[in-house]
Amino acid sequence: MREAGTVFLAFSTVYDDTGTLDGSAYLEYGLRPKLTLGAKLDVDMTKGRMGDGTAFVFLRRPIDRWDTAYQLAYELGFGTTFGDGADPLLRSGLSYGRGFTLWDRNGWLAVDAAIEWALDNGPNTAKLDTTLGLTLNDRFQVMMQVFVTNSSAFSNTTLAPSVIWQPNAKTPSYQLGVEVDDDTWAVKLGLWRSF
Numbered sequence: 001m002r003e004a005g006t007v008f009l010a011f012s013t014v015y016d017d018t019g020t021l022d023g024s025a026y027l028e029y030g031l032r033p034k035l036t037l038g039a040k041l042d043v044d045m046t047k048g049r050m051g052d053g054t055a056f057v058f059l060r061r062p063i064d065r066w067d068t069a070y071q072l073a074y075e076l077g078f079g080t081t082f083g084d085g086a087d088p089l090l091r092s093g094l095s096y097g098r099g100f101t102l103w104d105r106n107g108w109l110a111v112d113a114a115i116e117w118a119l120d121n122g123p124n125t126a127k128l129d130t131t132l133g134l135t136l137n138d139r140f141q142v143m144m145q146v147f148v149t150n151s152s153a154f155s156n157t158t159l160a161p162s163v164i165w166q167p168n169a170k171t172p173s174y175q176l177g178v179e180v181d182d183d184t185w186a187v188k189l190g191l192w193r194s195f
Contacts, residue, residue: 001062002030009193016186021045036060052083056091070098087120107134125151156181
């Protein structure tokens with residue numbers, strides 16, 4: 001959940017060994033203390049312009065519980081594919097997150113499960129994204145992510161280790177990582193900004 005009135009922006013590009021260039025943009029805004037508004041865009045940029053992709057807007061709310069060691073939230077959203085065709089999509093998701101301390105350093109664990117329901121002829125897609133991160137010092141964080149995607153059309157698991165560098169508290173954070181699955185490997189560059 002985003003704190004009310006705060007914004008998180010993330011932009012990234014992924015270039016793989018087949019020559020494919022993918023771009024993404026992600027936004028979260030704390031609309032109220034218990035309501036976060038978000039948007040996500042994923043697009044193929046291989047030809048130097050927007051190709052096929054997906055776009056979503058969503059709302060996220062916390063699930064109240066007594067234990068404060070972790071957070072649960074659910075989200076609902078709608079979106080569409082675009083490019084060769086436009087198919088409407090609904091998105092439902094459940095997220096788990098918690099902080100921890102390891103070797104006197106702060107870390108975090110996030111597990112995000114979602115289903116993108118095709119309202120037309122496309123396949124439904126299930127996604128499970130897991131992130132494990134550790135803050136090394138004021139400027140550097142390391143992160144391991146595992147992305148699992150499954151639909152009737154394909155199934156894929158991607159490992160994505162990365163390093164995040166923030167020169168100081170007033171500047172954006174820069175992400176450098178790799179993504180590896182059974183068929184390809186890729187380089188990822190990202191930019192994060194909170195305000």
